[in-house]
Amino acid sequence: MPEAASVQATVGDSEFDRDTAVTRREPGVYDVDLSAGWTIISAVNGGYLLAVLGRALADTLPHADPFTVSAYYLTASQPGPAVIRTDVVRAGRTLSTGQASLFQYDEEGRETERIRVLASYGDLGSLPDDVRTTAKPPAMPPIEQCFGPQDAPAPVPGSSAIADRLFLKLDPSTLGWALGAPSGNGEMRAWFGLADGRDPDPLSLLLAVDALPPTAFELGISGWVPTVELTVHVRCRPAPGPLRVSIATRNLAGGFLEEDAEVWDSADRLVAQSRQLARARLAG
Amino acid sequence: MPEAASVQATVGDSEFDRDTAVTRREPGVYDVDLSAGWTIISAVNGGYLLAVLGRALADTLPHADPFTVSAYYLTASQPGPAVIRTDVVRAGRTLSTGQASLFQYDEEGRETERIRVLASYGDLGSLPDDVRTTAKPPAMPPIEQCFGPQDAPAPVPGSSAIADRLFLKLDPSTLGWALGAPSGNGEMRAWFGLADGRDPDPLSLLLAVDALPPTAFELGISGWVPTVELTVHVRCRPAPGPLRVSIATRNLAGGFLEEDAEVWDSADRLVAQSRQLARARLAG
Numbered sequence: 001m002p003e004a005a006s007v008q009a010t011v012g013d014s015e016f017d018r019d020t021a022v023t024r025r026e027p028g029v030y031d032v033d034l035s036a037g038w039t040i041i042s043a044v045n046g047g048y049l050l051a052v053l054g055r056a057l058a059d060t061l062p063h064a065d066p067f068t069v070s071a072y073y074l075t076a077s078q079p080g081p082a083v084i085r086t087d088v089v090r091a092g093r094t095l096s097t098g099q100a101s102l103f104q105y106d107e108e109g110r111e112t113e114r115i116r117v118l119a120s121y122g123d124l125g126s127l128p129d130d131v132r133t134t135a136k137p138p139a140m141p142p143i144e145q146c147f148g149p150q151d152a153p154a155p156v157p158g159s160s161a162i163a164d165r166l167f168l169k170l171d172p173s174t175l176g177w178a179l180g181a182p183s184g185n186g187e188m189r190a191w192f193g194l195a196d197g198r199d200p201d202p203l204s205l206l207l208a209v210d211a212l213p214p215t216a217f218e219l220g221i222s223g224w225v226p227t228v229e230l231t232v233h234v235r236c237r238p239a240p241g242p243l244r245v246s247i248a249t250r251n252l253a254g255g256f257l258e259e260d261a262e263v264w265d266s267a268d269r270l271v272a273q274s275r276q277l278a279r280a281r282l283a284g
Numbered sequence: 285m286p287e288a289a290s291v292q293a294t295v296g297d298s299e300f301d302r303d304t305a306v307t308r309r310e311p312g313v314y315d316v317d318l319s320a321g322w323t324i325i326s327a328v329n330g331g332y333l334l335a336v337l338g339r340a341l342a343d344t345l346p347h348a349d350p351f352t353v354s355a356y357y358l359t360a361s362q363p364g365p366a367v368i369r370t371d372v373v374r375a376g377r378t379l380s381t382g383q384a385s386l387f388q389y390d391e392e393g394r395e396t397e398r399i400r401v402l403a404s405y406g407d408l409g410s411l412p413d414d415v416r417t418t419a420k421p422p423a424m425p426p427i428e429q430c431f432g433p434q435d436a437p438a439p440v441p442g443s444s445a446i447a448d449r450l451f452l453k454l455d456p457s458t459l460g461w462a463l464g465a466p467s468g469n470g471e472m473r474a475w476f477g478l479a480d481g482r483d484p485d486p487l488s489l490l491l492a493v494d495a496l497p498p499t500a501f502e503l504g505i506s507g508w509v510p511t512v513e514l515t516v517h518v519r520c521r522p523a524p525g526p527l528r529v530s531i532a533t534r535n536l537a538g539g540f541l542e543e544d545a546e547v548w549d550s551a552d553r554l555v556a557q558s559r560q561l562a563r564a565r566l567a568g
Contacts, residue, residue: 067540068513068561070354072381072402074374089400090358095512097356099400116373116383118356118402120512127538132503134470135534186418219416228379228404229352231515233561235537250419251554253519254411256351258557270535273542275559277352277517 008197015165015196016204020048022056028086030056032102036079040160044077046227047210048162053084053100053117054206060086061096063121065202070118070231077114078104095122124202124237137264138246140171143191147172166211167193167242177217186215186249192263193242200238200265208245209261209274215249216257216280223281228256230276241266255280292481299449299480300488304332306340312370314340316386320363324444328361330511331494332446337368337384337401338490344370345380347405349486354402354515361398362388379406408486408521421548422530424455427475431456450495451477451526461501470499470533476547477526484522484549492529493545493558499533500541500564507565512540514560525550539564 009015019037022030038048054066082104089097097120103111140146146169171189176182192208193200200208209232214225244264249257257280263272293299303321306314322332334355342348366388373381381404387395424430430453455473460466476492477484484492493516498509528548533541541564547556 068356070356070402070513070515072352072354072373072404074381089356090397097358097400113374116381116402118354118400118513120356124538127540130539131535131537132470133535133537186416229354229402229515229517231354231513231559233513233540233542233559235535235540251415251417251519251557253415253417253554254408255414256411256517256519258517270537273535273559275515275517275557 009194011199011201014194014198016051016194016198016207020051020055020203022052022059022084024059028060030059030084030086032082032084034077034079034082036161037165038162039079040162044079045162045211046073046230047207049077049102049115050206050210050230050232051203053102053115054203056084056086057098057100057117057119057121060088061098061121062091063096063123065122065124066119066206066234067095067122068120068231068233069206070229072116072229073227074113074115077102080104082114083111095120124234133270135262135270137268138189138244138262140189140191140244143169143242145172146170146191147175152178162211165195167195168211174218177213182218182220184219186219186252188212188215188218188247190245191242192245199240200243202234202237205234205238205263205272206232208243208263209272210276212245212247214278215247215259219249219252221280225278225280228277228279230274232272232274234272236269236271238265238271239267239269252280293478295483295485298478298482300335300478300482300491304335304339304487306336306343306368308343312344314343314368314370316366316368318361318363318366320445321449322446323363324446328363329446329495330357330514331491333361333386333399334490334494334514334516335487337386337399338487340368340370341382341384341401341403341405344372345382345405346375347380347407349406349408350490350518351379351404351406352515352517353490354513356400356513357511358400359396359398361386364388366398367395379404408518417554419546419554421552422473422528422546424473424475424528427453427526429456430454430475431459436462446495449479451479452495458502461497466502466504468503470503470536472496472499472502472531474529475526476529483524484527486518486521489518489522489547489556490516492527492547493556494560496529496531498562499531499543503533503536505564509562509564512561512563514558516556516558518556520549520553520555522549522555523551523553536564
């Protein structure tokens with residue numbers, strides 16, 4: 001999919017897999033090195049962090065696939081070492097529920113909690129094929145008519161290290177903010193993949209739901225939009241090939257806004273839905 | 285609002301307040317008696333349970349109003365005694381995050397976890413008045429043209445004790461299921477209040493998002509639709525008067541469906557949004 005990758009990376013052998021790897025120190029305790037490669041300005045991307053926690057939970061729980069993951073972002077993560085502590089809340093036949101927390105160290109060496117997560121895992125491969133849906137894939141121009149950070153004459157505001165890890169092509173109709181003319185619509189749509197060509201899997205969907213520029217940019221808000229809470233539902237194992245991610249904000253009020261994301265795969269299936277509550281830091 | 289209530293109950297002195305009351309046994313540990321008055325068939329309503337947990341967290345945390353609450357439903361709660369254990373995850377200036385679990389006892393007297401919750405609380409009264417929204421209240425007929433369980437010639441399938449606690453008037457265009465002719469649309473809309481006339485507050489919004497008949501009924505699925513995960517965002521303190529609740533399911537696939545709820549107050553403000561992932565028990 002990406003134009004530049006000479007050798008296509010595979011699930012299990014890619015930048016994303018290496019940078020989300022967790023090492024089991026003892027049962028339920030994992031060491032991880034948060035990569036500086038997934039930062040936006042200096043902040044570690046929330047979707048990347050979710051995938052790291054998702055890896056630890058997949059190791060702890062008897063089921064491998066995230067079905068629903070709810071993350072509360074407590075303090076800002078930094079690139080570097082971190083510890084993840086997991087617990088099995090309930091191991092069921094078709095679904096297991098777990099909890100995980102990611103910690104880093106403050107100046108005095110004390111553990112500081114960054115994120116706490118509840119999640120239920122299952123086996124996406126075991127689900128029946130029935131689908132009744134009124135949801136439709138987002139109407140988007142073909143990839144060739146969309147634009148990524150690499151297409152900008154100067155660095156796009158808000159882009160950073162993560163831009164080199166992603167294959168991100170934004171629908172021009174949601175790119176007004178980059179030209180100084182936000183539409184006011186609160187929508188963001190993009191073709192999404194990993195820059196090294198690794199195909200999507202349930203774990204990378206946790207990244208996909210939080211990897212586009214904030215919808216707040218299209219509402220004319222240019223500041224930082226920190227996530228308070230994000231829940232993602234993985235509905236289907238994605239087919240190989242590029243994903244389409246569509247995010248919408250309908251209600252900005254009292255300094256908070258929701259971001260609703262849908263992820264569609266190359267087979268036109270709705271593979272993930274997410275919603276986050278974020279803070280809008282208005283000017284001043 | 286309700287036709288029958290001769291004396292209007294108030295926030296703090298109503299069925300809902302009495303039945304969600306928690307008693308602090310020691311710091312962070314609360315006793316509660318789950319009321320049989322909020323059951324559907326034999327199951328305790330998930331929104332009522334969320335409000336009970338919300339009361340305990342409001343006591344534990346330094347902030348009083350739920351901003352975002354994520355609940356994982358582990359095992360089926362029963363009317364009767366329960367224990368809630370809470371923890372402060374992080375106490376911040378504008379938002380505090382907590383965790384809570386509700387336990388009951390099995391036949392051998394062992395604690396069994398029913399629900400685990402993560403939540404962030406704040407002060408809705410302190411939020412600025414700015415609103416930028418493209419969301420619109422649901423188009424619904426006036427209350428007089430909507431129908432509740434009390435209007436049915438015979439008990440409506442799925443109604444039960446909770447029907448006596450609620451003022452629920454369903455939009456007739458989402459009532460096909462009750463007449464044996466589900467629309468296939470996956471939508472459910474209703475005017476919502478408490479039967480004793482108590483006005484809505486942030487806590488009762490936790491009930492409102494999960495108190496309508498399942499959207500699955502309108503998809504032609506008549507069985508039990510247990511919630512796996514439910515997250516609610518309270519966006520605004522509701523004005524007095526009836527609420528409008530609009531719930532939509534767009535995607536039923538692999539035996540799971542999402543239910544997206546919006547709650548609007550009498551001042552036409554979007555006061556809560558929720559999404560749940562539920563299991564559809566298809567026939568057979």
